[in-house]
Amino acid sequence: MTINIVHLIGRVGGDPDMKYFDSGKVKCRLTLAVNRRTRNSDEPDWFNLELWGKTAEIAGTYVRKGKQIAVKGSLKFDTWNDRQTGASRSTPVILVEQLDLLGSKQDSDGAMNDMSPENF
Template identity: 70%
Template sequence: MSLNVVTLVGRVGGDPDVKYFESGAVKCRLTLAVDRRSRNQDQPDWFNLELWGKTAEVAANYVRKGKQIAVTGSLKLDYWQDRGSGAQRSSPVIVVNNLELLGSKRDDEANSHNQGEF
């Protein structure tokens, strides 16, 4: 038996990067900051998310930097060859199957007002 399921809850690190393809497909990339369950929470763990189709459209329309979301998906590794050194590189990506928007409308309004204060 094999199982590849990832569930994360965190805050979005930046506005969605959305691409529309001639085929009609939609792809969205996000970063997600997730706090670790430990006493020494100095820095969050950062995850790269990839969303497709209707899920990508929802993210494009409703998700912004700082928004709290929950995602369920699977882990994949993207591979490429480094242009400078020619070395094989890889990066983990969470392919999202389910996206839940968390927090209240008040949280969203507070985030939008705080955006200009940085």
């Protein structure tokens, strides 16, 4: 048995980066800061998020820099070859399946809290 599930709650680091493909697919990229408690202070860990389809469209409409969100997804690694050195590179990415908008009603401008595609 294998398990690859990631749950994160944090604040969005920038406005959504939306990409629309000729095929009709939609992709959204976000960064998420999640505080990690240490003895001296809270230090953020930064995560790259990737959302597709209806979840991506919802993020593009309702998520902005500083917004608190919760995500559920899986960890994957994007890999590529460095153009200058030819070395293999990789970066961890959270492939988001579920997006929850958190915060007050004013923060969400009346948006629904659970923005999972199955709720539409």
